[in-house]
Every structure is written in C-alpha cells, then in structure tokens.
Amino acid sequence: MNISIASGKGGTGKTTVAVNLAHVWANDPQCRIHLVDCDVEAPNDHLFLDVSAAETRAVTLPKPVIDESKCTACGKCAKACNYNALTVVTKHVLLFEELCHSCNVCSYVCPENAISYAPIEIGKIHNVTQGLPFVLSWGELAIGQVQAPDIIRELRNELEPDTINILDSSPGCGCAVRETLAGADVVILVTEPTPFGLNDLRLAAELSLQLGLPTGIIINRSDGCDKIIEDFSRESGVPILGRIPFARKYAETYSKGKILAEQYPEIETIMRDLCKKIQALAKTVPPKQSFLFKSQTEIGSGKFVSAEPRDDMQQTVVISGKGGTGKTTICASLAALRPGNVFFDADVDASNLPILLKGERIATRKFTSGAKAFIDYDKCIECGNCARSCRFRAIRKHEDGSYHIAPEACEGCGFCELICPVKAIEPRPADTGCLHLSESKYGKLSHAFLNIGEENSGKLVTEVSNLALTTLAAEKASHILGDGSPGTGCPVIAAMTGCNLAVAVTEPTVSGVHDLKRALKLAAHFDITSCVIINKADINIEQTNEIKDFCSEHKIEVIGEVPFDEAVGQALKEGKHLLDVSPCPARTAIENISKQLELKFNI
Amino acid sequence: MKLVFASTGTNLEAALDPRFGRCSYFVCCDTESKEVSSVSNSQNLNAAQGAGIQAATTVADYGADYALCGHCGPKAFRVLQTAGIKVICGVEGKISDLIKEFEAGNLKEVDSADVEGHWM
Numbered sequence: 202m203n204i205s206i207a208s209g210k211g212g213t214g215k216t217t218v219a220v221n222l223a224h225v226w227a228n229d230p231q232c233r234i235h236l237v238d239c240d241v242e243a244p245n246d247h248l249f250l251d252v253s254a255a256e257t258r259a260v261t262l263p264k265p266v267i268d269e270s271k272c273t274a275c276g277k278c279a280k281a282c283n284y285n286a287l288t289v290v291t292k293h294v295l296l297f298e299e300l301c302h303s304c305n306v307c308s309y310v311c312p313e314n315a316i317s318y319a320p321i322e323i324g325k326i327h328n329v330t331q332g333l334p335f336v337l338s339w340g341e342l343a344i345g346q347v348q349a350p351d352i353i354r355e356l357r358n359e360l361e362p363d364t365i366n367i368l369d370s371s372p373g374c375g376c377a378v379r380e381t382l383a384g385a386d387v388v389i390l391v392t393e394p395t396p397f398g399l400n401d402l403r404l405a406a407e408l409s410l411q412l413g414l415p416t417g418i419i420i421n422r423s424d425g426c427d428k429i430i431e432d433f434s435r436e437s438g439v440p441i442l443g444r445i446p447f448a449r450k451y452a453e454t455y456s457k458g459k460i461l462a463e464q465y466p467e468i469e470t471i472m473r474d475l476c477k478k479i480q481a482l483a484k485t486v487p488p489k490q491s492f493l494f495k496s497q498t499e500i501g502s503g504k505f506v507s508a509e510p511r512d513d514m515q516q517t518v519v520i521s522g523k524g525g526t527g528k529t530t531i532c533a534s535l536a537a538l539r540p541g542n543v544f545f546d547a548d549v550d551a552s553n554l555p556i557l558l559k560g561e562r563i564a565t566r567k568f569t570s571g572a573k574a575f576i577d578y579d580k581c582i583e584c585g586n587c588a589r590s591c592r593f594r595a596i597r598k599h600e601d602g603s604y605h606i607a608p609e610a611c612e613g614c615g616f617c618e619l620i621c622p623v624k625a626i627e628p629r630p631a632d633t634g635c636l637h638l639s640e641s642k643y644g645k646l647s648h649a650f651l652n653i654g655e656e657n658s659g660k661l662v663t664e665v666s667n668l669a670l671t672t673l674a675a676e677k678a679s680h681i682l683g684d685g686s687p688g689t690g691c692p693v694i695a696a697m698t699g700c701n702l703a704v705a706v707t708e709p710t711v712s713g714v715h716d717l718k719r720a721l722k723l724a725a726h727f728d729i730t731s732c733v734i735i736n737k738a739d740i741n742i743e744q745t746n747e748i749k750d751f752c753s754e755h756k757i758e759v760i761g762e763v764p765f766d767e768a769v770g771q772a773l774k775e776g777k778h779l780l781d782v783s784p785c786p787a788r789t790a791i792e793n794i795s796k797q798l799e800l801k802f803n804i
Numbered sequence: 805m806k807l808v809f810a811s812t813g814t815n816l817e818a819a820l821d822p823r824f825g826r827c828s829y830f831v832c833c834d835t836e837s838k839e840v841s842s843v844s845n846s847q848n849l850n851a852a853q854g855a856g857i858q859a860a861t862t863v864a865d866y867g868a869d870y871a872l873c874g875h876c877g878p879k880a881f882r883v884l885q886t887a888g889i890k891v892i893c894g895v896e897g898k899i900s901d902l903i904k905e906f907e908a909g910n911l912k913e914v915d916s917a918d919v920e921g922h923w924m
Contacts, residue, residue, distance in 0.1 A: 285854020290864040290887040297879055300854050347853075698826070728822060728874075 203366045204479055205239075205385040207409070209401025210551045211372035211687050212525010213391045214421035214445065216240075217455060219369035220249050221462040225472035226365055227334035233364040234335035239381040240371040241324060241340035241352045243523070245712055249458050250337060255327040260340070260355045261320035262348060264298045265307050271315035278307035278316060283571075283615055299346055304592050304614030324352045326359075336364075350380040357384060372687075373550050374408045374653050379609065382409060386483045388416045389442065394427035396776035397529065397553045402430070404551060406439055407491060407653050415487050417478065422447040422770065429774070438488035442478045443471050447770055449740065456710040456741040501562035505638055507671035513679050514670065517702045517804050518547070520685040520693060520724070522716020527736040528706045530769065531791065532684040533557035533778035535704075536643050538795045539804075543676060544641075545669035545683040546648040547662045547696035549634065554684045557778045560639030560646045568636050568649065570660050572628035573611045574618060576604060580625035587617035587626060609654040636664050638672060645672050659695035662686065666696060680804055693723065702802050703731040704760070709744030717748065721757060731757055732802070734794060738762035758801065761794035763787050805835045807906065808863045809899050810873035814842040816900040822874030824893075825856030831899055832866050835907065856880030864889060870913070872902060881917035 206219045223236035238246040247255075265278075265287075272294055279287040279294070286300035287307060298321055308316035323346045329337040338359065340352040349371070357380075360366045370381035382388055388409040392402040402418065409416040416439050420427050423444035434441050445451070445461075445468065454461055461468040519532040529546075533554055536544050546554035554560075574587075574595075581604065588596040588604055595610035596617060606617075608631065618626045634651040647668035649661050669681045685696040685703075697703060703724040707717035717733070724731040733752050738745045745762070752759050766787035772779060779788040798804050810827035811818045821827035830843045843862060848855040856876075860883035863871050868889050876884070876893045884891050890913040895902060905911050 285857055288857050288861045288883055290861055290883055293886050295857075295883055295886055297854065297857060297882075300857075698823075 202387070202480070202483060203360060203368060203385045204387045204389060205368045205370055205382045205414075206389045206391065207370040207378055207382065207405050208372055208391045209374065209403070209405040210525075210548075211523050213372075213393055213398065213401070215372065215391045216246055216249070216369060217421070217445070217461065218389065218391050218419055219367055220246055220460060221468060221472050222475060223335050223367050224460055225462050225469055226367075226476050229476070233361075235360065235364045235366045236335055236337050237356050237360070237366060237368045238337075238339035239353045239356055239368050239377070241342040241349050241377070242371060243716075244339040244341055246369055247327070247329070247337060247339055248711060249460055250329075250333060252329050252337065253332055255329045257325050257327050259322045260324045260326055260352050262303045262323050262351055263318035264301050264303055264321040265296055265316045266319045267294050267296060268315045268317065271313045273313055273315075275312065277310045277312065281306050281310045281615070281619075283613055302348065302592070302612055302614055304612070304616050305590070306614055306616050306619065309616065309619055323348055326352070326355060349377040353377060353380040374404050375550070376609070376654065378408065379412075379654055382412055382414060385414050387479050388414045389419055389479065390416060390439075391419050391421055392430060393422050393773075394420055394424070394430050395773040396429065396556050397551075397773065399429050399433055400553060400556060401551045402433065404653060406437060410439075410487055410489065411653070413487060413489075415482050415485050417442040417482050419475070420444045424770070424774075437490065440482065442482065443475045445471060447767075449765060452737065452740050452765065456708075456744060458711045499562050500635070501564040501637060501639070503563040505564045505566070505668070505672070506675045508674035510670050510674045511679075514673055514681065515679060515702075515804060516666075516670070516681040516683065516700045517704060517802075518683040518685045518696050518700045519704045519706060520697070520720050521687055521706045522718070522720040523687055523712060526706045526708045526713060527763070527769070528687070529553045529557065529684050530773060530778060531706050531734060531736065531763070531794075532682065534780050534788075534791045535795055535798070536682050537778055537780040538792070539680060539682060540643045541676075542644050542678040542680040542682060543669050543673040544644060544646045545665050545681065546646065547665055547683055547692065548686040549649040549651045549661045549665065549692070550686065552648045552650060555637075555639055555641075555646060555648050556776055558641040558643060558646055559776075560641040560648070563638045563640050563645070565635050565637050567632055568634045568661050568664060569630040570633045571613045571631055572615075573608050573613050573631040574606050574615070574626050575629045576606060577625045577627065578603070580623050582623055582625070584622060586620050586622065590616055590620055592616070634661055636661070636668060638668060644678070645676070647672060659692045662692045662695035663698065666699065670699070682804075693720075694727070697724065697727055697729055700729050702804060703729045704734060704798070705731055706734045706736055707748060708736050709738060709741040709748060711744070714744055714748055714751075718751065721755065730802070732760040732798075733757060734760055735762045737765040739764050760797050760801070761790060763790040763794075805870065806866065806868045807833045807835060807870045807872060807903065808866055808868040809833070809902065810859075810871075811842070811899060816840060816898075816903070818899055820872065820874055820896050820899060820902065822896070824871075824873040824876050824880050825859045827859070827873070830859075830862060830866075832868070833899070833903060835903065854879070857883055860884045860887070863887075870906070872906070872911070876914075876917050878917040
C-alpha cells in the first residue's frame, strides 16, 4: 500500500506525521514499512532519525552530447530548444545541461546527426536498510538540476507492493507533488485549523481528488475546536483521520530533531489509530467535486490604475528559507502598522496575505506562461507517434483511440509538434493563473493565483511585484512591503528583485537555522541589505543563540525576537494578524520590531 | 573598442543594471566611432530560465569586446568567455562615467564569474 503525505504548503507538519507514522506502524510485526522522503529539493526526514550508514546510488538522465567533428554550428538546435539550454556563439555550441529537460528536440533537429544522448547524474537516492525499525529512502536532487519528478519516479520504482510505503511529499501542488501522489492508494493531507491552513488544504485536496485518490485530513496544532476544517470536511466529504494537539512541548521536541511518538504516549496512540483509519480509507471511493474557495477563483471587474515608477519608492520583502516560520503573520502585522502603502503577496502557490489583510478584489487579469501543445483533431490521424516519443508522458491514448494532451504534464518542449507527420500539433500560450489587485483596510494589495499543478517559474511573482510598483506609483505613499514565497528558488529571487531590504523570518529549529542561512546568502548575492527576525525565539535558546552568532559574524542585524505565544495560534485561527488582537507578548514584540525597522532602515 | 553595458535605460545617462541576464536593456557603445545603440532585453527578462545565456548571446552577436555589468553568473560568463568577450563586473553607476573610467584604464576584467548561479 502506498500512502502519500502532502500539504498545500510547507511548515504544516508533514514530515512530523510521516516520520512518526512510520515509527509507530513499524511496531506491528505483520507489516514491513518503507519511509520514502520525496521532498528531493530539501529532504529532511533522515535528520530526525539515527542514520549511520546509507547506501547511495546515482540517478541519471540522458542528456545531449555534441560531436564537435560533425557539428557545423548551424544553430538549429539552439533555436529549437525551448529551455534556453543551448546557444551558439562564434561557431561553438554551448550546452547547459542543468537547464536541459532531456526532451530529444535538439538531436532530432540536428541536420548533421551530431547530437547523441548519454546518461548524466541529476541526483542521488539513499537507502537505509539496517539500524532502523523500517526501511528509509530519500532522494536528493543535485544542486542546479531541475528535474525533481525524475528522481521521485525512481524512488517510486523501488517500492514493493507488499510493503506499507509512506511517501513524504514536497510541499505545494506542483509537478513534484503530482509525481509523489501518482499511484498512491491513500493521500493524507496535513493541515492546521487556521484560515491559511484551510486555504492550502483546499488546493491540495483539489489536486488529490482530481487524481481520483482516497484522501483524508490530519489536523496539526489542533486545540480541539477545529470548526473551520470540520466544516470543510463535511462539505467536501474528505474525512478527518486524526488530530495532533497544539503544545509547546511538541514544538520544543521537534526543534531538537526528536521523534514525538518516542517521547509522548498520546502521540503514539494518535498514530496507531491513524494506521487503522488509513487502511479503511484505502478501500473507499473519493468524492468528485471542486472545492476551491471563491477567494481563489473570484475575478475582479474593476480596472488597474498604474503610473510610471518614481525614484522615491522603496521596496521591502519578508523572506524565510522555508515555510511555516510565521513569515506571513509577521508581514501582515507590519503591513497593518504601515497603512496607506502598497503590499504584495509573492507566494503565488498559496496566497495567504489577502486572507489576513481581508482584501476585496478590484481587478484581475489572466497570466500566461510558456506554451503547451494542442492537438488539432481535424488533422490528427491517431498514429500515436507523439505519445510514444513524449519524454514527459503527457500524451495519452483514450479508450476510443484518440490521443489527448494532459496539460499539467506537458512541459512545452515541442517535440510532438516536430514529429507529427500531419502537422496536427501546435503550441499555444498556456493559461497558468491570474493576477489580482485587491483593496484592504491598510492599502492596496497585489497577489496572484497559480493554477493547480502549474509550476511556479518566478515569472508570475515578477508580475505581482511589478503590479505593486506601478500601483504604488499612482498613489501618494512610497513604500512597498511584500510577503516573499518560501524557499530559495526562482520565485524568491523574483520577489527580491528591486528590493532595498529583505527581512528574514526564522525559527530556532534545526531546519529553520539551515534554511535561514540559505535565504541570507541569497539576499547577499543580490546585494540586498538584510535583517533577521527570530520567531518563537524562546522555544530553543541554544538555536536562537546560534542564529545570533551567525548574524553577528556576518554583520546582519537581528532586528527583534518574537516569543512563543499561544495568542498567535488563536489569532491565526480567527484569520487575524497580531495588530487585530488584544495586547499579548507577541504583539508587543512586533510593535517594537516595526519601530526598529523604521528607525534603522527607514521603512 | 565595442563596450556593452547591462543597463537600466537606453542611453549613456542610464545607470548600470546590477543584473546581467535580466537587465532591462543593453547599451552598446563604440569608443572609436562614438556610436551608441541600445537593445531591449525584455524577452530575456521574462524567460523562465536561461536568461543569462541568451543575454550573453545577444552581447556576442553585437560583436562586443567588453561586457560591463554589476554581476555576472557562471552560465553567462561561459558564453561570453567562449565568444572571446572580456567581462568587467562589480562596477556601478552611470554608463557615461563608466566609459570615462574604462578609457582611463581604471576598470579591470575578471577571469571568472563573480556570483553563483541562481539555483543554489
């Protein structure tokens, strides 16, 4: 049985559930357990386990090799490559294999037959078969490579049918998650009982149900009254399988990289109960329906008001190396302290700032990115050449013999257009989402919605930040405050572009510290001044001190610390930011931080 | 000498763009003929990936001797190096000032990319 564990975004406790579930289920002598970490860009399940020796093997993909003796530098390959992986300068063909999607287009168009394919390592798979109560595997995408789904496919190929395979997915709803969910018998969605959690849960549930998979929910950080998720469960027919209570001791144990079920019998009981419920769920038929929020699909009918950017405009972005550090809460609270300015939400995968700032939609425009293949059925002779040659397995044969392109799997390489004998396939601009402008009590807000399963390239983020810029230019204010997307990839780079200051929010946990360093390195790379906010600073003083030491060594200011405060959890449940709740230690901390930002960085 | 600047605008009064692959314009300047032209880089600005490679190809196609930019990543550097274009990076300011600096011999070419690629 394959169990995929997913969530609309990071920081919900997906890894906690996966590791603890594997740990507890392994006590059943009847079952063989295999925990598979499919978050190949940031695998961290193994950080929670005592892993001494792992067997490692390389994952390869065929990449082009150019035979210089045959190549005439005609440039046809570079022109045909839709990924900009080839270029020709002064009679030399240069290949950038990390951008290559192994689509075969270049070798097909080469008139000299100078391009062949040879295997190149794109990452690794690690297996631990001894020393743990279960088998552990994790994939690791090599730095600079982009083909995460290929590593996940390799991991899935190793799964044995008579084993309980627990697959820990990467966050979001992109192609890597789709690959992790493929072939699952059950999907477990981990969420929090907050409006954000619900927003992200709807996206993840949409993807899982689109794929026709039995799906269940686990509520993390539950305080027993999780009405918001219960309502969704009732409305959608997606059952709640378990709840992990909200408690400071769990956060502390997690921050030390320890397994909760080992220390707390109540967690063990929850997990054991979950095992039973998962087995029962696997036999059910999932509901067929769409559950997207009105706020996710609503279209504004007004107009965008824009002007040429002025010189006095300043842009600040709040970043964090990973999700779930409290970035959006802090950003919304800082926004509430700066009314009249313009805000943006660069997290286009799961836009949450509009929920906290309670934005009302003003205007919307569609966003297209790249191209996808379309079949002209008047011309198609159903020869199947396209389906056989598609590297991404995006063209599928239906029962009636016709061929169909799965838009979410098509990566727009254009190979099918080239090989179609009757020219029945053409590229069309792909609709990948919507760009929105909303009005909130505190000012205008630009944000976006990326269609489910679309990969975020950073282009939509650039549109969001440009919209904030042109909107601000038409207003009197001079500041833009943006909520960056989590991680350190292309979308974050796009959100940082043009910023004067990056405020990095981190938490004192093993992964928090690791990810903060990456985020700060990125800001330094782009010559952007940065400062740090340590959220939940008091849950692990040791890690907090490590963060402070790191910052002072690199001359980065720690602008403030926010204590762990249960009032924050309550505020989020009600969809409020911290300026919207009665005074509490976290609110006081944010107000002080805001003053410091004004004093030291003039924002 | 043909100089190409990664620029925020279209003329010599514009400031250098700190980015190379995703700069707004390229301003091309021939120090002998004093001829100045500009090329929009908007196509690359919006490229999902490989912007630096395509931008460097644009610079190479112009037949530049030198490329001047705030920062240059490894992929763009490899293209420029293959095309025999010398790279000056880590500079900033108005293009007209940078030309003076260049002619005075104050700007030194670099022998490797000064920043890592985006995918760290």
